[in-house]
Amino acid sequence: MEEIARQNITGKVWIASDGWYPLQIFSENKLLKTLIGTFGIWSRKGMVPGFQDFLFSAHPSKSPNDIFIKDFWENIFGCKWPESMSDKTTQNENTMFCTGAEKLNEINKILLDTPHLIITYNVYNAVYAVAHALHDLYSCKHGEGPFANGMCANIYNFEPWQLLHYVKNIHFINKIDAEVFFDKNGNPPPVYDILNWQLNPEGSMDFVKVGSIDFSASKGQGLIINESAIMWSGGKTQVPRSVCSESCAPGYRKSTRLGEPICCFDCVLCSSGEISNQTDSNECIKCPDDHWSNERRDKCIPKRIEYLSYEDPMGATLAAISIFCAVICTTAFCIFIKFQDTPIVKANNRGLSYVLLLCLVLCFLCSLVFIGQPKTWTCMLRQTAFGITFALGVSCVLAKTIMVVIAFNATKPNSNLKKWVGSRLPNSIVLVCTTIQVIICIAWLATSPPSSEQNMKSQIGIIIIECNEGSTTAFWCVLGYMGLLATVSFIVAFLARNLPDSFNEAKLITFSMFVFVSVWLSFIPAYLSTRGKYMVAVEIFAILASSAGLLACIFFPKCYIIILRPDRNTRECLMGKGIGGNKKNT
Structure with missing residues (x-):
């Protein structure tokens, strides 16, 4: 502590143990600047009645044979008795000798303040504890004693352990109204004073009680602090703040x-x-x-909940496009019904055209199931409805393409394909190809059906309500089968593109299948690279784009002739010229 004072280290709050108080150095003025504001935790003190008067009356001359009072005198006044200086003791000019004229009642009161009286108070209680124990031992009645067979200890000849028994059980109030007892472990009451080292107006140090700790008190009542009575380092009353780091704010x-x-x-x-x-x-x-x-x-x-809703601008736009395309497709269907007996409608299986148009209407409308908050039933419906309707539509296109090839080759002499001309073969193709897709969807729903789930990990701060496809394998099987039908239709139509004009619908089918396959090939990487509502939007766009491609490429040219060029809607024109209006050689 002297080195700390020499280097003028201040602004620190020291915590003192009970080992500090017997040391005279801690009461020296040179340490006041360093130690002011120190906190000490000591056993609770008590002022022994009459002890101060006894102390002030003590003098070595009254007890010349008491070696302890001479040591006490030297420690209090910082002097040496001449007779205590041996020949080997080095004397210097600063050595001060005790004269006996010193007066205890004139010394700094810090010597008589709290810490210096703690040991005295404890000795005082210890003596009284033994006295009470001896009294209880002496008062024991034969036959009612605490030992074997009700025996009592002999007051004139007892064992230490017998006295210890009574010491453990003493419980009395001393002359300053403090309880003295021992717990089951032999410890005194665990009560301590919190003392604050403060500078008084005279420039010396006071030990001021600012609180207490009672470990035997009920929970929340053991620590008592009087914050207003505390003097901090440097004589300040405000609680010091850390000069190293400021407090961290919430967050x-x-x-x-x-x-x-x-x-x-x-x-x-x-x-x-x-x-x-x-x-x-x-x-x-x-x-x-x-x-x-x-x-x-x-x-x-x-978290913000996200899904493709009708209130979302993107969802509303896709829904409007879906309904608009469905209306256009329904209009084309109505045109075909009204002009069902005209040559261009009757050409190449009128029934398949009706089925394909109705299928395209369903394809446009099934995209609406993808919009809105996903539910378990919508998740199960959306992919299966989409897969079956598209399989039906592509099967119709495949059947129409095959019939173009068969019809052309059946006109050749001695052809065996004439028996296949009619509605039985295309109907069988549509039924078989669609049934396979239906079986795939039923197996999907039976083994691992899609369901609604909350995806909380995909995007930060967002809960994506989406459909869990259940079986990824089944989902890609549905798409793969649909792609297989489209690829076969494209290949057959491409091979039949140069047939005579009367059967040149193969050219339109070729281009429509090219658009269809291109859209779904682009769909795969786009679908896999998006999340949330954008993934759903990509699939809806693919449904609308591929359906619109079939509608535009196959039916718009025919509707154009039916409505705007009725003069070309004749058998002669169809046999002599194609829909595109270019002359061909048969």
């Missing part, structure tokens, strides 16, 4: 600096999804799965 956590005191730390912003809602948090708290941290990281807020 931050403390990160201790390696190799530095615990009061030196950095304030680190809580990670996304974590918060701290109090000052100087040591750790950040993780938000529940359905919540996320706000920007200040001091509160958990519900």
Whole structure:
């Protein structure tokens, strides 16, 4: 402590143990600047009645044979008795000799303040404890004693353990109204005073009681602190703040600096999804799965729920396009019904054209099932309805393409394909190809059906309500089978593109299948690279684009002739010229 004072280290709050108080150095004025504001925890003191008067009356001359009083005198006054100086003791000019004229009642009162009387008070209680134990031992009645067979100890000849029994059980109130007893472990009452070392107006040090600790008190009542009575380092009354690091605000956590005191730390912003809602948090708290941290990281807020809804501009736009295309397709169907007896409608299986148009209407409308909050039934319906309707539509296109090839080759002499001309073969093709897709969908729904789920991990701060396809393999089997039908239709139509004009619908089918396959090949990487509502939007766009491609490429040219060029809607024109209007050689 002398070295600390010499280097003028101030501004520190020291915590003193009960081992400090017997040392004279801690009451020296040169340490006042360093030690003011120190806190000490000592056993509760008590003023022994009459002890101060006894102390002031003590003098070596009254007890010349008492060696302890001479040592006490030397320690109190900082002097040496001449007779205590041996020949080997080195004397110097600063050595002060005791004369006996010194007066105890004139010394600094710090010597008689709290710490110096604690041992005296404890000895006082110890003597009384033994006295009470001896009294209880003496008062024991034969036959009612605490030992074997009700025996009592002999007051003139007892064993130490017999006296110890009574000492453990003493319980009395001393002359300053303090309880004295021992617990089951032999310990005195665990009560301590909290003392604050303060500078008094005379420039010396006082030990001021500012609180107490009672470990035997009920929970929450053991610690009592009088904050207004505390004097901090430097004589200040305001609680000192750490000069190393300021407090961390809510939203931050403390990160201790390696190799530095615990009061030196950095304030680190809580990670996304974590918060701290109090000052100087040591750790950040993780938000529940359905919540996320706000920007200040001091509160958990519900995650934003996302799905492709009708209120969303993108969802509303796709729904409007879907309905518009369905209306256009229905209009084309009505045109075909009204002009069903005209040559261009009757050409190449009128019934398949009706089925294909109705199928395209369903394809446009099935995209509406993809919009809105996913439910279990909508998740099961959307992919199966889409897969079956598209399989039906592509099967119709395949049947029409095959019939173009068969019809052309059946006109050749001695052809065996004439028996296949008619409605039985295309109907069988449509039925078989569609049934296979239906079987795939039934197996999908029976083994691992799609369901609605909340995806909380895909995007930060967002709960994506989406459909879990259940079986990814089944989903890609549905798409793969549909792609297989489209590829076969494209190949057959491409090979039949140069047939005579009367059967040149193969050219339109070729281009429509090219658009269809291109759309779905582009769909795969786009679908796999998106998440949430954008993934659903990509699939809806693919459905609308591929359906619109079939409608535009196969039926718009025929509707154009029916409505705007009725003069070309004749058998002679169809046999002599194609839909495109170019002359061909048969």
